[in-house]
Amino acid sequence: MxxxxxxxxxxxxxxxxxxxxxxxxxxxxxxxxxxxxxxxxxxxxxxxxxxxxxxxxxxxxxxxxxxxxxxxxxxxxxxxxxxxxxKRKFDKESTLYLLGLRLLFDEKIKESVGSSAVTVRISEWIDKLIDYGIKDRKPNFQSMSKILRNFASLGIIGKNKGKWEDLETLFIIYPAILLLLPLENLESALASIEQEEKANDSTETAIDDSLAIL
Missing domain, CATH: 1.10.10.2250 (Arc Repressor Mutant, subunit A)
Structure with a gap:
């Protein structure tokens, strides 16, 4: 300069x-x-x-x-x-949601043509949380919306209109998710979830909160 x-x-x-x-x-x-x-x-x-x-x-x-x-x-x-x-740390639930966003981004970006971001509905997002094994039932909407607002404030996701609690609300997942949760941490988090499912322990998670430190 x-x-x-x-x-x-x-x-x-x-x-x-x-x-x-x-x-x-x-x-x-x-x-x-x-x-x-x-x-x-x-x-x-x-x-x-x-x-x-x-x-x-x-x-x-x-x-x-x-x-x-x-x-x-x-x-x-x-x-x-x-x-x-x-640096900021996320709690267990936020870390799991972050993992869900990364998995959904990786899945949807393959379908996106000419764009580095993906757009999904809240209803699809909730279904994917269950499909990925991150949640075994529909999440608490109040807790979910709070976490999504936090991610939006970081520039990880965003929406034009609608409420985070509304199933029809569209939101965008930015490629910044790749920086907050890189591939090496994604693989570690997935392995942790698989181990937890095998142990059938729904009260604890082995995902290290440190992977969600900014």
């Missing part, structure tokens, strides 16, 4: 300076920024702006101990903190 951060930031006009601050706040709150909006078609202007000014954003976040990465192969921006106390 030519010059220093302050010099390059001052070079922006006032409108872009405000937009820069807005994108910084979104990245800090979301962790992941995807190239598509929740409709799965329109481009995300925030993503495009950060990519266009990537070196400037990267320099800014470095000051705070963050690493901004552009995963060009899946068109996702991620923001990670280097301090362990700043």
């Amino acid at each position: 030519k010059g220093n951060f302050c010099e390059e930031f001052d070079f922006l006009n006032e409108e872009k300076k405000q937009y820069f601050k807005s994108c910084v706040a979104k990245l800090l709150n979301q962790t992941y920024l995807n190239h598509l909006k929740t409709d799965g078609v329109s481009f995300n202007e925030d993503y495009l702006f950060v990519v266009e000014n990537f070196s400037l954003f990267q320099a800014y976040f470095t000051f705070g101990g963050y690493e901004l990465t552009h995963h060009q192969e899946i068109n996702v921006l991620s923001l990670q903190n280097s301090f362990s106390f700043a």
Whole structure:
């Protein structure tokens, strides 16, 4: 990056300076920024702006101990903190739901043509949780919607309208799920579920919450 951060930031006009601050706040709150909006078609202007000014954003976040990465192969921006106390952990149920989302993404992406994200209905999502052996009955809708909202706040999933409790609501699963739950952790989680089913122990899970640490 030519010059220093302050010099390059001052070079922006006032409108872009405000937009820069807005994108910084979104990245800090979301962790992941995807190239598509929740409709799965329109481009995300925030993503495009950060990519266009990537070196400037990267320099800014470095000051705070963050690493901004552009995963060009899946068109996702991620923001990670280097301090362990700043990382987020998921509880057992959230980790299981995360696993379900990853399995559903892998299944549906094969059917998607020209898109790196997939769109599903809540009703299909619930059926898949049972099919995958993650749930043995329909989940508690209040608990489910809370977890899905949390994932949406991270930039893993998103929806345009409707309620998370509504069976007909459509939502999108972003490729950012590949970063939050990579293949090696997916395989470990699946093996843990299989072992748990064999032991017929429905009160505990061997899935390590650490695989869901940001």
